[in-house]
Structures are given as C-alpha cells and as structure tokens.
Amino acid sequence: MSAWRALVRRLDARIAASVLAVMVVACLAAPLYAACVARTDPFMSNIGGSFSEHGVTRDIMQPDDNPLHLGLTPIGPQWHAQYLLGADGQGRDVATRVLYGGRSSLLIAAASAALCMLGASILGICAGYFGGWTDTLISRLLDIFWAVPVYLFAISISIVTISHALRIGPFSIAADNLLLPIGIIATVYLPYAARPIRARARSIARTDYVLAARGYGASHSRVILREVLPNLWDLIVTLAPLVIALTLLAESALSFLSLGVQAPAASWGTIILDGEGLLYRRPAIAIAPGIAIVTVVLCLNVLGDALRAVLDPKAGGRV
Amino acid sequence: MAEPILQVRDLCVRLSGRLILDHVSFDVLRGRTLGVVGESGSGKSVTASALMGLVPIASGSVKFGSREVAGLSERAWRALRGRQIAMVFQDPMSAFLPVRSVGAQIDEQIRAHERLSRTDARARTVQLLQRMEVPDAAQMARRYPHQLSGGLRQRAMIAMALSCRPDLLIADEPTTALDVTVQAQILALLREVSQRDAGVMLITHDMGVVAQSCADVVVMYAGVIVERGSVETILQAPLHPYTQALMAATPEIDGPRPARLATIPGQPPSPASRPQGCVFQPRCGYAHEACGRRPPLRSHAGRDVACVLYEGAA
Amino acid sequence: MRSVALRLGQGACVLVGISMLVFAVFFATPGADPTARIAGRGASPQILARIRHDYGFDRALPVQYIRMMDKLFVARDLTSFVDHGERVVPEVFAAAPVTLSLVGGAAIIWVGLSVLIGVVCALWPNGIVDRVLMGLSVLLLSIPVFWLGEVVNLVTQSRYHDTMLFSWVPPLGYVPFLQSPSGWFRSLLLPWLVLSSSFAGLYARVLRAELMAASGEDYMRTARAKGLSPLRIMLNHGLRMSWLGFVSLFGLDVAQLIGGGALLTEVVFALPGVGHLTYRALTDLDLPLIMATVLYSAAFVVIANALVDLVYLALDPRLRTGTRHG
Numbered sequence: 001m002s003a004w005r006a007l008v009r010r011l012d013a014r015i016a017a018s019v020l021a022v023m024v025v026a027c028l029a030a031p032l033y034a035a036c037v038a039r040t041d042p043f044m045s046n047i048g049g050s051f052s053e054h055g056v057t058r059d060i061m062q063p064d065d066n067p068l069h070l071g072l073t074p075i076g077p078q079w080h081a082q083y084l085l086g087a088d089g090q091g092r093d094v095a096t097r098v099l100y101g102g103r104s105s106l107l108i109a110a111a112s113a114a115l116c117m118l119g120a121s122i123l124g125i126c127a128g129y130f131g132g133w134t135d136t137l138i139s140r141l142l143d144i145f146w147a148v149p150v151y152l153f154a155i156s157i158s159i160v161t162i163s164h165a166l167r168i169g170p171f172s173i174a175a176d177n178l179l180l181p182i183g184i185i186a187t188v189y190l191p192y193a194a195r196p197i198r199a200r201a202r203s204i205a206r207t208d209y210v211l212a213a214r215g216y217g218a219s220h221s222r223v224i225l226r227e228v229l230p231n232l233w234d235l236i237v238t239l240a241p242l243v244i245a246l247t248l249l250a251e252s253a254l255s256f257l258s259l260g261v262q263a264p265a266a267s268w269g270t271i272i273l274d275g276e277g278l279l280y281r282r283p284a285i286a287i288a289p290g291i292a293i294v295t296v297v298l299c300l301n302v303l304g305d306a307l308r309a310v311l312d313p314k315a316g317g318r319v
Numbered sequence: 320m321a322e323p324i325l326q327v328r329d330l331c332v333r334l335s336g337r338l339i340l341d342h343v344s345f346d347v348l349r350g351r352t353l354g355v356v357g358e359s360g361s362g363k364s365v366t367a368s369a370l371m372g373l374v375p376i377a378s379g380s381v382k383f384g385s386r387e388v389a390g391l392s393e394r395a396w397r398a399l400r401g402r403q404i405a406m407v408f409q410d411p412m413s414a415f416l417p418v419r420s421v422g423a424q425i426d427e428q429i430r431a432h433e434r435l436s437r438t439d440a441r442a443r444t445v446q447l448l449q450r451m452e453v454p455d456a457a458q459m460a461r462r463y464p465h466q467l468s469g470g471l472r473q474r475a476m477i478a479m480a481l482s483c484r485p486d487l488l489i490a491d492e493p494t495t496a497l498d499v500t501v502q503a504q505i506l507a508l509l510r511e512v513s514q515r516d517a518g519v520m521l522i523t524h525d526m527g528v529v530a531q532s533c534a535d536v537v538v539m540y541a542g543v544i545v546e547r548g549s550v551e552t553i554l555q556a557p558l559h560p561y562t563q564a565l566m567a568a569t570p571e572i573d574g575p576r577p578a579r580l581a582t583i584p585g586q587p588p589s590p591a592s593r594p595q596g597c598v599f600q601p602r603c604g605y606a607h608e609a610c611g612r613r614p615p616l617r618s619h620a621g622r623d624v625a626c627v628l629y630e631g632a633a
Numbered sequence: 634m635r636s637v638a639l640r641l642g643q644g645a646c647v648l649v650g651i652s653m654l655v656f657a658v659f660f661a662t663p664g665a666d667p668t669a670r671i672a673g674r675g676a677s678p679q680i681l682a683r684i685r686h687d688y689g690f691d692r693a694l695p696v697q698y699i700r701m702m703d704k705l706f707v708a709r710d711l712t713s714f715v716d717h718g719e720r721v722v723p724e725v726f727a728a729a730p731v732t733l734s735l736v737g738g739a740a741i742i743w744v745g746l747s748v749l750i751g752v753v754c755a756l757w758p759n760g761i762v763d764r765v766l767m768g769l770s771v772l773l774l775s776i777p778v779f780w781l782g783e784v785v786n787l788v789t790q791s792r793y794h795d796t797m798l799f800s801w802v803p804p805l806g807y808v809p810f811l812q813s814p815s816g817w818f819r820s821l822l823l824p825w826l827v828l829s830s831s832f833a834g835l836y837a838r839v840l841r842a843e844l845m846a847a848s849g850e851d852y853m854r855t856a857r858a859k860g861l862s863p864l865r866i867m868l869n870h871g872l873r874m875s876w877l878g879f880v881s882l883f884g885l886d887v888a889q890l891i892g893g894g895a896l897l898t899e900v901v902f903a904l905p906g907v908g909h910l911t912y913r914a915l916t917d918l919d920l921p922l923i924m925a926t927v928l929y930s931a932a933f934v935v936i937a938n939a940l941v942d943l944v945y946l947a948l949d950p951r952l953r954t955g956t957r958h959g
Contacts (some may be wrong), residue, residue, distance in 0.1 A: 148934075245775065272779070290780035297776075414852060415855065419873065
C-alpha cells in the first residue's frame with residue numbers, strides 16, 4: 001500500500017487524523033467525563049442547583065446584574081472540573097453536554113455519510129455501468145434533486161417525518177429516533193456523492209478489461225464486484241471524508257433549526273440553539289460546540305485533500 | 320559565410336537534478352534554416368524552451384547577435400520572448416486559446432511589445448495574415464481557432480510569431496499535426512520566412528522535412544549533438560551511426576518501396592540512465608571498447624561528428 | 634430562437650411537475666389536513682364541514698389543484714391557510730427583494746474574493762502565500778454559516794458594539810434600499826460577508842485547481858512564448874478558460890440561494906427573506922405559502938440554468954455552432 005504510506009508521510013494528514021481521533025475519543029468518553037469529572041447529569045434540568053468551589057457554595061443560576069436583579073443567568077465558565085464551560089439556561093453543565101452532543105453529531109454524520117455513500121455507490125454504479133435509459137433516469141433525477149437547495153430539502157423531509165413520526169406499513173419510527181436525521185441527511189447528499197461515482201463507473205465500464213471480462217461471459221454482478229468496485233474504491237475513499245464533513249454541517253444546521261436531534265438529547269447544533277438566547281451574556285454555550293464543529297469539519301477536509309493528493313495526484317487538488 | 324543570428328555554446332540544462340542537455344553548441348545563420356533532428360526525448364524541445372528562456376540554463380552561452388542572454392532576469396527574457404525570438408508549436412489547435420478570436424490573440428502579442436492602438440495592431444495583424452497567404456484576412460482575424468482549417472491555423476500561428484519582427488523563429492514540429500498536403504505548403508512558407516524575415520530553427524523528427532526545407536542540420540540524441548553540418552553533406556553521407564540509422568528509417572519518397580523499413584533496436588536512454596561514454600553506444604552496431612569514453616564533436620569530412628570511428632582520421 | 638422557446642417550454646413543464654409533486658406530497662403527509670388548522674382547536678363537526686366545503690377540501694384533488702393554481706397565477710389572491718386572509722403572492726414579492734439584495738451582494742463578494750485568492754495562489758503555487766490562502770479557504774469552507782453569523786452578532790451587536798470599529802452596525806433586521814440606501818448597505822454588509830465566506834473558500838479552491846490544470850495546457854505555453862507577463866497570462870488566458878467551470882457552479886449556487894437556500898443566514902440576521910418565509914411555510918404546513926415559495930424557488934433554478942447556458946455560449950465560441958463570424 002504505497003498510497004497508505006504516502007498518506008502517513010504527509011504532515012497535514014497526520015495532524016488532521018490525530019485531532020479527529022482525539023475528538024472522537026473525547027466524545028465517546030462523555031459518560032466517563034459526566035460521571036467522574038463533572039459529576040452531573042447532562043440531560044437533567046438543574047435550575048435550583050449549586051456547586052461548591054474551595055468550600056464556597058454558589059448557585060448555578062445567578063441573579064442578573066441589572067439594577068433590579070430580575071431574571072437569572074447561568075454561571076459562566078469556571079476554572080474548575082465542574083462547569084468548565086459554565087451552565088446552560090437550564091443549569092446543565094455545558095462541557096458535558098458538548099461531549100454528549102458530539103456523540104450524536106458524530107454518530108449521525110458518520111452513519112448518514114455511510115448510508116449516503118452506499119446509496120450513491122449503488123445508484124452511481126447502476127447508472128454508469130448499465131448506461132442507456134437507466135443512466136438517463138437516474139442522472140436526471142439526481143440533477144433535479146441537486147437543484148433543490150440542500151437545507152430546504154432536508155427541512156421539508158424533516159418536517160414531514162419528525163413532526164408526525166414516520167409510519168411505513170407496520171413500522172413506525174419515533175420522532176426522536178436518530179434514524180430519521182440519519183436517513184434525511186443521507187438522502188439530500190445522495191446526488192453530491194453519486195454524480196462523481198457515476199462518471200467514474202461510466203469510464204470504467206468502457207475500459208478494455210471490463211469489455212474483456214464481459215466477452216469471457218462473466219455476469220454483470222461478477223464484473224461489477226470484480227472489476228468495477230475495486231477500481232472505484234479510491235474515489236469512494238476520497239469522497240468519504242468530504243461527505244462526512246458535509247453531513248456533519250447539515251446535521252448541525254438541522255438541529256439548529258430544531259429539526260434534527262430532539263430534546264432532551266443534544267447535538268452540537270442543538271447546543272448552539274440553546275446558547276442563542278444567552279448569546280450576549282454567556283457566549284461560551286454557543287461558541288464551544290461551534291468550535292468543535294469547525295475543528296472536525298476542517299480536519300475532515302484536510303484529510304480529504306490529502307487523500308486525493310495521494311490517490312489521484314494528477315487531479316492536483318481539483319475539487 | 321552568412322552572419323550568425325544565434326550562437327549557442329556548451330548549453331547545459333538541468334531539470335530536477337538531471338542533465339537534459341549536455342554541452343550543446345550550434346549556430347543559426349541568417350537566411351539558412353537550421354534543422355534540429357532527433358527522436359522524442361532527444362532534447363530538441365528542451366533546447367527550444369531554453370532558447371525561449373522557459374527553462375533555466377544551467378551553464379553555457381546563448382548569444383543573440385552580439386547579446387549574451389544566458390542568465391538574463393525573467394523580466395528581461397519576457398521582453399525578448401515574442402519580440403526577438405518567437406515560437407511556433409506543433410498543434411495550432413491547442414496552442415491557440417480556443418475562446419478568443421485568432422486576430423485578438425495576434426493583436427495581444429503586438430500590443431504586449433509595442434505601443435500601438437487597437438486599430439493599428441489589428442491593421443498589422445491583417446497585413447501579416449495576408450503575407451501568410453491567408454485568404455480574406457480581415458474576416459479570418461475575427462474567427463475563432465476552431466473555425467479555421469488546420470493549415471490556416473498554422474499560418475495564423477506563424478503570423479503571430481512574426482508579428483513583432485523577431486530575429487529568430489523556432490518552429491517545434493510545425494507540420495506534424497497537419498495533413499500531408501498542407502505540410503508542404505507550411506514548409507514552403509517557412510522557407511520563405513527564413514529568406515525574408517528571420518532566422519528559422521526547425522525542430523523535427525522527420526529527415527524528410529529536413530531534406531525539404533533546411534540548409535543546416537543538427538542531429539541530437541539523448542541531449543547530445545552527435546552530428547552537425549550542412550544538409551547536403553550529411554544527407555548524402557551520414558557518418559554517425561545514429562544519423563545513418565535515422566536515415567535508414569526514413570523511406571525515400573521516389574525510391575523503391577522497401578520490403579521492411581529499418582528500425583533502430585532498443586530504446587533511447589532516459590536522462591537518468593544515460594550512459595557514461597558515448598550516448599548511442601548501447602544501441603550502436605559499431606560499439607567497441609573506445610566507446611566507453613564520450614567522443615567530442617570533431618570536424619571530419621566537411622561536418623562535425625561525435626564518434627570514435629572518425630577520430631584521428633581527419 | 635427555437636431553442637429559447639424549447640427551454641421555456643421545458644421550464645414550464647418542470648414547474649408544473651414540481652407543483653403537482655408538492656401538492657401530492659402535502660396531501661399524503663399525515664396530520665397535514667388544513668381543515669382542523671383553519672377551524673382552530675375544538676371546533677364543532679358542523680364548522681369543520683363548512684370550512685371543508687368553503688375551502689373546497691371536499692372536492693377531488695385534481696380540482697383542488699387546478700383551483701389553487703388558478704388563484705396563484707391568474708387571480709393572484711391565494712390566501713394562507715394559517716394566517717387568515719394573508720395573501721401569499723404579495724408576501725413572496727415582499728420577501729424577494731431582501732433575498733435578492735442579500736444573495737446579490739454576497740455573490741459579488743465571494744466571486745471577487747475567490748478570483749483574487751485563486752489567481753494569487755496559481756501565480757505562486759506551493760509558496761507561502763499559496764499555503765496560507767488555501768488554508769484559509771479550507772477554514773472558511775469548514776465553518777457552519779449560522780454559527781459564524783452568531784459569533785459575528787456577538788462581536789458586533791454586543792461585545793464590541795460600542796467600540797469605534799462596530800458602532801456603525803445597525804440592529805438586526807432589514808432596511809429597504811428605497812428607504813435608506815446607506816442603512817440598506819449597513820444592515821446587509823455583515824450578512825453578505827457571512828454568507829459569502831464558505832462560498833469564497835470553495836470557489837477559491839475550485840478556481841486554483843482549474844488554473845493549475847490549465848497551466849499545463851498548450852495555450853498557456855503559447856502565452857508565455859508571446860512574452861506576456863504572468864498576470865496577463867493568468868487573467869487573459871488561464872481565467873478565460875477556467876471561467877467555464879466556474880460559471881455553471883455559480884449559476885446553480887446563486888439560484889439555490891435566491892430560491893431560499895440562504896435560509897440560515899436570514900434566520901441568524903433576522904432578515905425577512907424568502908428562505909425565512911419558506912421555512913415558516915414548511916413549519917406551519919401552510920400549503921398555499923409552500924406552493925408559492927417552492928414555485929418561486931424552482932422558477933429561479935430554471936431561469937438560472939437557462940442563463941448559465943447563455944453565458945456559456947457567450948464565453949465559449951466553440952458551442953456556437955453554425956455561426957460564421959465571432
């Protein structure tokens with residue numbers, strides 16, 4: 001695997017992969033952090049709670065510093081294991097919630113990217129390999145879907161499914177099931193991933209080795225599995241990080257519009273939404289998950305670029 | 320003897336650490352077209368690029384008239400390019416920008432080097448196209464490259480190259496991409512240019528082209544000049560084994576059809592695998608011990624040849 | 634001329650198809666029945682029946698569809714199911730200038746910025762400037778637009794609003810151009826920058842890649858051999874060809890944004906644009922408004938595609954087959 005070795009030699013790829021790994025491990029360790037460090041329940045409202053530091057007990061919700069002391073503001077970031085990033089509007093530990101939110105965000109992003117790549121590969125290979133009317137039908141449909149604003153498309157499906165749950169025959173998926181955002185986001189990015197795969201499958205289908213394999217009497221499924229897929233692999237690997245970056249951004253946008261992950265569960269998008277109301281007084285709530293998103297998406301994009309440079313040197317960074 | 324327009328002495332070019340041109344020396348004389356012949360990879364095109372200042376010159380001397388240009392700054396080269404040395408490329412379809420009219424591209428070169436109004440530049444463009452025997456020149460100038468035939472495109476290319484009255488015109492395989500009937504016309508045009516306008520250096524892999532339109536010839540192999548002299552001398556009696564092989568591989572137009580065209584066995588060396596001694600030695604039928612040493616170009620029988628066979632017998 | 638007519642016909646077919654699809658999906662959505670919504674909570678069966686009859690919900694779906702299209706396009710008095718009596722067409726026409734202003738300004742910024750970055754990077758590839766600018770582009774590409782908007786709001790509306798730097802920033806919201814041109818500009822400058830950021834990053838990367846790919850082409854070698862300066866070569870030759878890929882990308886993106894894709898920016902900056910309106914229509918399941926906004930959006934995509942084709946014709950003479958003079 002010379003490509004693999006070339007990838008490992010690249011400093012940008014090493015840094016991006018390490019940062020990503022740290023983020024993933026930190027998010028997976030969220031329950032550990034909640035139980036051992038922050039010692040709070042990230043999903044339970046804690047408005048009346050207090051915490052003690054150096055023997056001094058302080059309320060989590062502090063009176064506002066307006067002259068009349070009306071309203072309550074959660075405490076801000078503390079140099080303390082608890083409430084490192086402060087509390088949110090319901091007195092919950094923001095740092096813990098960001099870690100938990102990362103679990104949902106990363107899970108949804110990865111799962112929907114996997115689903116999207118799977119669907120895109122099937123569609124792209126069918127269209128590119130078989131050509132003819134199959135190709136025309138699939139390509140036209142993908143073109144039309146790609147012309148719809150991605151977020152509006154996702155919002156429409158979300159509203160139809162999330163606000164009324166989804167019932168397909170005997171199966172019903174509850175509104176707070178993570179499968180819904182996963183499926184929705186995978187669907188809206190299908191054209192993005194399917195179109196390059198189709199183009200590549202099309203050129204592979206016209207190569208001599210595929211024609212030769214067909215000439216020997218190999219079946220379509222055998223040719224696709226033995227000849228087409230192995231030659232598509234590098235494209236799929238290159239696309240994957242970019243698709244995960246897009247699905248992560250889409251997830252956070254949907255959740256920000258409260259159409260993704262449903263309360264009490266959290267994702268980075270919902271935490272930014274939670275923080276919106278307190279933006280001017282406790283900006284840490286909205287800023288922290290945003291930085292997490294930017295970090296992960298940036299690493300994925302850098303990794304994607306590095307992969308492309310290694311696997312397809314001729315493209316020279318062509319997007 | 321005609322005055323030299325271009326004098327190249329011991330020109331060396333290195334690209335990514337590899338020696339591509341190894342002490343190349345030749346002259347281009349006024350009114351005499353110089354042919355540079357060799358297989359692909361022999362360094363012909365790199366020589367052209369070096370003379371255009373498009374690749375850095377590692378060592379050696381390149382003199383235009385009396386001016387030394389090796390080691391000029393990029394800015395100075397830019398003033399020279401297009402103005403004193405111009406170039407015509409192999410495929411006029413891809414060498415012209417497809418989205419602008421041919422005339423606009425010629426105007427651009429004129430206006431890059433001379434302070435001229437648009438109308439004056441266009442007037443000169445049309446005049447040039449007429450001189451290149453382009454019919455209906457004013458109309459043609461307004462067309463896009465894809466709307467012209469291959470021959471007209473190459474004529475327009477030559478017109479563009481001559482637009483600033485250069486001293487030297489380098490034509491890199493100018494007929495390879497054209498139809499056979501058009502090739503002869505373009506070669507005739509280039510002959511005329513060499514007599515009337517500028518010195519011409521014609522790069523080709525085709526001995527037939529050299530025979531048709533050159534007065535002098537330089538035979539290159541693996542970045543080295545192996546034989547150099549006037550066309551009559553060399554075509555009548557090629558001395559270097561490589562020149563002989565190259566000639567044998569070119570069918571004669573009016574001679575008997577050969578049963579089998581001669582080929583040169585083996586592959587030309589890459590810059591990385593270039594032999595220490597004579598560069599042609601691995602493929603040469605006459606190779607012997609003395610070939611382990613690189614023979615210098617020596618005058619022999621009216622031309623210069625780099626081969627041990629002719630050393631000492633001058 | 635015939636191709637123009639053909640395009641218009643195709644566009645009309647697409648619009649009809651989309652409107653039918655929206656209509657069908659709406660009535661297939663569980664819980665979307667507008668009757669109960671119009672009647673309000675706890676309405677008696679008699680009232681429900683009357684509303685159903687008044688609004689024509691008891692008729693066959695094709696009839697309902699034709700009636701809705703008639704009200705939308707011919708009578709232009711289609712009213713919302715949710716806000717009683719609110720007419721849909723004027724609402725869309727009120728929202729459109731906001732979105733057009735937002736997207737137009739942002740497009741100018743991102744095209745200018747990305748051309749600058751792309752050309753500078755392609756002039757000195759793999760140098761320090763190239764690396765820094767390309768790094769910046771990936772960063773811009775990686776920032777969620779709504780979060781960037783919030784951070785900008787935090788800085789300019791709250792934290793540093795009273796400093797010299799940001800005291801010019803007006804409160805969130807839109808100021809119509811005719812009311813105050815300078816207010817319009819000030820209210821939109823930050824949304825423009827925020828919306829254009831990720832596009833600037835993306836387009837700069839695309840353009841650099843296109844220019845780098847072009848630099849190996851024969852026509853670029855010719856340009857160098859003509860003795861042109863690197864900048865001239867880049868602008869007159871490289872960019873002239875790279876525009877082609879750029880234009881199709883640009884057309885689709887702008888159409889999507891004008892058609893409501895700028896939703897997140899509009900929400901964060903409280904701009905009452907089309908994206909906002911579509912979002913409201915969708916969350917309220919308000920079919921007339923959904924229909925109006927979706928058709929408006931689709932119309933822009935159709936128009937943009939036609940425009941892209943026209944611009945292609947203008948930029949690439951090779952496509953103008955049959956023309957004898959340029």
